[in-house]
Amino acid sequence: MSQGSLLLFGVLPYAAIAVFIVGTWWRYRTDQYGWGARSTQLLESRVLRFASNVFHLGVLAAIGGHVLGILVPQSWTEAVGLSDSAYHVIAVIGGVSAGTAVCVGFAALLYRRIRYSRVRVTTTRADVVVFALLALGIISGMLATLTNLGDSVNYRESVGPWFRNLLIFNPSPESMTGENVSFIFQLHVTLVWFLYAFWPFSRLVHVWSIPVDYLRRSPILYRTRTSRTTRPPRPASAAARIDVGGQ
Amino acid sequence: MKIRAQVGMVMNLDKCIGCHTCSVTCKNVWTNRPGTEYVWFNNVETKPGRGYPRDYEDQERWNGGWKLDGKGRLQLKAGGRLKRLASIFWNPNLPTLDDYYEPWTYDYEHLISAPAGDTQPAARPKSLVTGEDLDLQWGPNWDDDLAASKVSATGDPNRRELEDKVKIEFEKAFMMYLPRICEHCINPSCVASCPSGAMYKREEDGIVLVDQEACRSWRFCVSGCPYKKVYFNWNTGKAEKCNFCYPRIEAGLPTVCSETCVGRLRHVGIVLIDTDRVEAAASVPNEHDLLDAQLDLMLDPDDPEVREQALRDGIAPDWLEAARRSPVYAMCKRWRIALPLHPEYRTMPMVWYVPPLSPVESLVDERGGELDPDRLFATVDELRIPVEYLAGFLAAGDPEPVRRSLSRLAAMRRFMRAANVDGRVDAQIARDVGMEPSEVEDMFQMVAIGDYDDRYVIPRRHGEDAPDPFGMQGTNGVDFAGCSVTGDASASTEDTLASPADAAAAARFDLREQLVHRNGGSDG
Numbered sequence: 001m002s003q004g005s006l007l008l009f010g011v012l013p014y015a016a017i018a019v020f021i022v023g024t025w026w027r028y029r030t031d032q033y034g035w036g037a038r039s040t041q042l043l044e045s046r047v048l049r050f051a052s053n054v055f056h057l058g059v060l061a062a063i064g065g066h067v068l069g070i071l072v073p074q075s076w077t078e079a080v081g082l083s084d085s086a087y088h089v090i091a092v093i094g095g096v097s098a099g100t101a102v103c104v105g106f107a108a109l110l111y112r113r114i115r116y117s118r119v120r121v122t123t124t125r126a127d128v129v130v131f132a133l134l135a136l137g138i139i140s141g142m143l144a145t146l147t148n149l150g151d152s153v154n155y156r157e158s159v160g161p162w163f164r165n166l167l168i169f170n171p172s173p174e175s176m177t178g179e180n181v182s183f184i185f186q187l188h189v190t191l192v193w194f195l196y197a198f199w200p201f202s203r204l205v206h207v208w209s210i211p212v213d214y215l216r217r218s219p220i221l222y223r224t225r226t227s228r229t230t231r232p233p234r235p236a237s238a239a240a241r242i243d244v245g246g247q
Numbered sequence: 248m249k250i251r252a253q254v255g256m257v258m259n260l261d262k263c264i265g266c267h268t269c270s271v272t273c274k275n276v277w278t279n280r281p282g283t284e285y286v287w288f289n290n291v292e293t294k295p296g297r298g299y300p301r302d303y304e305d306q307e308r309w310n311g312g313w314k315l316d317g318k319g320r321l322q323l324k325a326g327g328r329l330k331r332l333a334s335i336f337w338n339p340n341l342p343t344l345d346d347y348y349e350p351w352t353y354d355y356e357h358l359i360s361a362p363a364g365d366t367q368p369a370a371r372p373k374s375l376v377t378g379e380d381l382d383l384q385w386g387p388n389w390d391d392d393l394a395a396s397k398v399s400a401t402g403d404p405n406r407r408e409l410e411d412k413v414k415i416e417f418e419k420a421f422m423m424y425l426p427r428i429c430e431h432c433i434n435p436s437c438v439a440s441c442p443s444g445a446m447y448k449r450e451e452d453g454i455v456l457v458d459q460e461a462c463r464s465w466r467f468c469v470s471g472c473p474y475k476k477v478y479f480n481w482n483t484g485k486a487e488k489c490n491f492c493y494p495r496i497e498a499g500l501p502t503v504c505s506e507t508c509v510g511r512l513r514h515v516g517i518v519l520i521d522t523d524r525v526e527a528a529a530s531v532p533n534e535h536d537l538l539d540a541q542l543d544l545m546l547d548p549d550d551p552e553v554r555e556q557a558l559r560d561g562i563a564p565d566w567l568e569a570a571r572r573s574p575v576y577a578m579c580k581r582w583r584i585a586l587p588l589h590p591e592y593r594t595m596p597m598v599w600y601v602p603p604l605s606p607v608e609s610l611v612d613e614r615g616g617e618l619d620p621d622r623l624f625a626t627v628d629e630l631r632i633p634v635e636y637l638a639g640f641l642a643a644g645d646p647e648p649v650r651r652s653l654s655r656l657a658a659m660r661r662f663m664r665a666a667n668v669d670g671r672v673d674a675q676i677a678r679d680v681g682m683e684p685s686e687v688e689d690m691f692q693m694v695a696i697g698d699y700d701d702r703y704v705i706p707r708r709h710g711e712d713a714p715d716p717f718g719m720q721g722t723n724g725v726d727f728a729g730c731s732v733t734g735d736a737s738a739s740t741e742d743t744l745a746s747p748a749d750a751a752a753a754a755r756f757d758l759r760e761q762l763v764h765r766n767g768g769s770d771g
Contacts, residue, residue, distance in 0.1 A: 032460035032461070033459055033460050033483075033485075035460075035463070036462060036463040036464035036484050036485065037463060037464040037465065037484065038464050038484035039464045039465070039466050039479070039484060040481070041337065041338060041341050041343070041466060042341065042342075042343060042344055042466070042469075042479045042481050043343070043344055043376070043481055044343070045337075045341065045343045048337055049337045049339075052336045052337045053336050053337050055336075056336040057336075117377040117379055118344065118349075118374075118376050118377055118481075120377075121376060121377050121378075122481060122482070206463060206464065209443060209463045211332065211335075211442030211443050211444075211463070211465065213444065214328055214331075214332065214441075214442040214443070214444070215328055215329070215332070217444060219438070219439035220434065220435065220438050220439060220448065220525075221438055221444055221446065221447040221448070222447060222448050222449070222450045223447040223448075223449060223450065224449070224450045224451065225449055225450070225451050225452075225497075225708065226712065226714060
C-alpha cells in the first residue's frame with residue numbers, strides 16, 4: 001500500500017472527523033447567532049418550492065441508502081434473506097432515483113441562486129465553498145452509482161468494511177485499494193471528507209437543529225427576564241468577528 | 248388562578264392624523280440595518296386599504312393565527328405540528344418580499360456626478376437589496392390616504408362583504424388610519440409556530456420576543472402571525488419583531504412610538520391576566536364571544552382576592568398599583584371603549600383600539616357641516632365610517648361592541664358639552680349609555696385630555712431580582728454581527744464588508760458608519 005493511499009484512506013478520514021467534531025463544538029459554543037438555515041424563501045419562493053423540496057427529500061433518501069449500503073454489513077442483509085443480487089437491484093433503483101432527485105434539486109437551487117439577484121446577494125463565501133463541495137460530492141457519487149449498474153464493484157466488501165473499521169478505530173486503508181473498488185468510488189469517498197471537514201463552518205449546521213423537540217413541547221413558552229443571564233456572557237466583540245456562517 | 252402582569256396598549260383612532268411619526272421614530276431606533284430595510288415594526292395604514300404586507304388580513308390565503316378543529320380544540324390555522332415540520336423545506340404560507348415591498352433608495356449621487364447634457368439628470372430608484380434599478384410597483388403606504396384606491400381600497404379584505412356600504416366614490420369616500428405594532432398576544436400563534444422554541448413571552452410583562460441566538464431560520468413565526476408582525480431579516484436569516492421597546496418599558500418609559508406620537512393617542516399600561524384560563528378563553532366556539540372571553544381574563548386589580556393572589560404569584564406591590572391605575576384596563580374593561588384588532592384570530596391581542604367617531608354623513612349634508620350634538624348619539628349608525636366596517640376588524644364582525652363604544656364616546660361629548668357650555672350636569676346622558684357621570688368625567692380626562700401620567704402608567708422592572716447583574720454587562724441591546732451600530736467600529740466595518748450583501752449595502756448607504764460616528768465611535 002502506497003503512502004498516498006495511507007494518507008487518503010487512513011489519515012484524511014480521521015483528520016476530517018476531528019475537524020468536524022471540534023469545529024462543530026467550537027461553532028456551537030461561539031456562534032449561536034450564526035447557527036441556522038439562513039432561509040432565502042422571503043426573497044424568492046416560486047422556484048424554491050420545487051428546488052428545496054426535491055433536493056432535501058432526495059438527500060434524505062440518499063442518506064438512507066448510504067446507511068443501508070455502508071453501515072449495514074452484507075452478512076446482515078443476507079441473514080434476513082436478501083441476496084446480493086436482490087440487494088443490488090434495490091440499491092440501483094433507490095440510488096439512481098435518489099441521486100437524480102438530489103442532482104435535479106441541487107441544479108435548481110444553483111440556478112435560483114445565480115439567476116435571482118436577491119438570492120445572489122445573500123450568498124456568502126462559506127456558501128460558495130459548500131456549493132462547490134456539494135457539487136463535487138453529488139457528481140462523483142452519481143457517477144459511482146451509474147458506472148456500477150452492473151455490480152462490478154461490490155462496495156459492500158470494500159468501502160463498507162473500511163468505513164466501519166474507521167469507526168471502531170481499526171483503520172484498514174488497504175480495503176479501499178483492493179479489486180472491489182474503482183477509481184470513482186475512491187474519488188467520491190475522498191471528496192466527501194472535505195465536505196465533512198467544512199460542514200461546521202457553513203450553513204449545513206442547520207441539519208443538527210432538526211426541531212424534534214417541537215413535537216412534544218408546550219405551544220406557548222414563557223421565560224423570565226433573568227433566565228438568560230444564567231449563561232456566561234458572550235464576548236461580544238469576539239463573537240462579532242467570527243466569520244463562519246457568512247457574517 | 249395564576250396571575251401574571253401583561254403590558255398592553257390602547258390607541259385612540261379618533262386622534263390619529265396619519266403622520267407616520269411613530270413609524271419613522273421606530274424605524275430609526277430598531278430597523279435601520281441591512282436586512283431590515285423593508286421592516287416596519289410600527290406601520291400606519293390607511294383603511295380601507297390592503298395593509299402591510301399586502302392583504303395580510305386575508306387568513307384564507309396566509310393561514311395565520313388559530314382556528315378550532317373538528318372537536319372544538321384550539322389549533323394553529325396552518326395545521327398541526329407534524330404538518331409544519333413536513334413543510335420545513337418550503338413554507339406554503341410565507342409572504343415574499345414583494346408582498347411587503349422591495350426597499351429602495353435613490354441614486355442621488357447621479358444628480359451631482361452626471362455629465363453635462365440636454366436634460367436634467369434623474370435620481371433613479373435602486374433596490375436596497377440588490378443595488379439594481381427598480382421598477383416601482385408597490386411600496387410602504389403606496390395606498391396612503393386612499394391613493395390608488397381603485398386598486399388598493401377595493402382589495403381590502405375587510406370590505407368584501409360590504410360592497411354596497413363601503414363606497415369608493417369621491418363624495419361618499421371615507422378613510423381612517425390604523426397604526427399597528429406587534430400585539431404581544433396573550434395566546435401568540437407565532438410562539439406556538441416556532442419549531443426551535445426561540446420565541447417566548449416574558450413572564451414578568453408578557454412581551455413577546457425572539458431569542459436571536461436560538462432562532463434557526465425556520466420562518467414559521469412569520470407565517471404563523473396573522474398580523475404579520477414578525478419579520479425575517481434577509482441578511483442575518485433570523486426573525487425579528489417589535490419588542491415593545493422593552494429596554495424603555497423596564498425603565499418605566501413608554502415605547503418610542505408612544506412617546507413620539509404627535510396626536511398623543513397611545514396609552515400604555517399593564518393588566519393582570521389569569522393565565523390558567525387562556526386556552527379556554529381562546530377556544531370559545533362563537534367568535535363574537537371572544538371579546539368578552541378576553542375581558543374576562545383581565546382581572547379586576549381592585550378585587551382584594553385578585554390582589555392577594557397576585558402578590559402570592561410574585562407580582563410586586565408597585566406593579567399592583569400600576570395595574571389599578573392602568574389606562575389599558577380602564578379603556579378596555581372599565582369603560583369598554585377599546586376593542587382588540589381581529590379577535591377572531593384567537594390570539595388574544597393586547598394592542599386595542601378606540602374606534603373613530605367620524606362625521607355623521609346625513610347630518611353633514613343637511614346642515615352644511617353643523618352637527619346637532621343631541622342627535623349624535625342616536626345616529627351612530629349613520630356615521631360616515633360604517634359600523635359594520637369597523638366591526639369587521641375590531642369585533643369579529645359583531646357591530647354591537649362598536650356601537651357601544653361609539654355611543655359612549657358620543658355621550659361623553661354631549662355630557663361634557665352640557666357641563667362646559669350649558670353649565671349643567673346631565674346624568675341621564677351618562678346613564679343612557681350605562682355609565683355613571685363620574686365615570687364619564689374620568690373617561691374624558693383620559694381620552695380627551697390625556698395627560699402624560701394618565702396615558703403611561705408603566706411600573707419599572709425590579710432589577711434587584713437579577714441573580715448576577717455584573718454578568719448581564721454587555722448582554723443587552725442590538726449589538727452583534729449584522730446588527731451592531733454601537734459596537735467595535737473597526738470590527739463592524741470588517742463584518743459589513745465580509746458579506747457581499749453587506750458590502751453592497753455599505754457602499755450604497757454606509758448608514759452604520761454614520762451612526763458609529765454620530766455615537767462618537769465608541770468601541771464597546
